[in-house]
Amino acid sequence: MAWVITHLCRDCLDLSCVEVCPVDCIYGYTGTDSETFPNQLYIDPDECINCGVCEPECPWEAIFEDEQVPDVFQEAIALNAKLTEHKDQFEVPPKVDKARPTPEQIAENKAKWSYGG
Numbered sequence: 301m302a303w304v305i306t307h308l309c310r311d312c313l314d315l316s317c318v319e320v321c322p323v324d325c326i327y328g329y330t331g332t333d334s335e336t337f338p339n340q341l342y343i344d345p346d347e348c349i350n351c352g353v354c355e356p357e358c359p360w361e362a363i364f365e366d367e368q369v370p371d372v373f374q375e376a377i378a379l380n381a382k383l384t385e386h387k388d389q390f391e392v393p394p395k396v397d398k399a400r401p402t403p404e405q406i407a408e409n410k411a412k413w414s415y416g417g
């Protein structure tokens with residue numbers, strides 16, 4: 301069991317989640333294969349201790365426990381796990397302060413992925 305970062309994170313990268321993770325298991329991709337690893341963050345399922353601390357910190361509501369990942373984001377479970385095959389191309393990124401999204405922006409982002417939650 302582990303927590304999963306979904307498509308709702310894409311292009312956010314404000315890294316609020318990274319700052320609170322007690323085991324530094326939230327990573328950014330540093331490689332060039334953006335087809336395989338889109339611009340979002342990834343949780344290493346082998347290192348995640350299932351504390352859930354990151355979830356409420358995410359302004360885009362992009363993080364779910366693996367058993368709770370909505371159907372439209374199911375592929376995110378395997379995608380997060382895939383980082384373990386390319387660990388040398390992932391690193392824990394530094395925090396970047398970004399403006400918090402508005403409720404409207406959060407709703408728009410969910411609608412973009414056909415997610416109504």
Ligand code: SF4
Nearest residue numbers: 309312313315317358
């Ligand atoms: S806080 Fe949420 S949206 Fe922002 S980088 Fe972390 S997982 Fe992605």
Ligand code: SF4
Nearest residue numbers: 321348349351352354
């Ligand atoms: S659930 Fe806890 S250990 Fe896992 S990624 Fe979130 S903060 Fe880190």
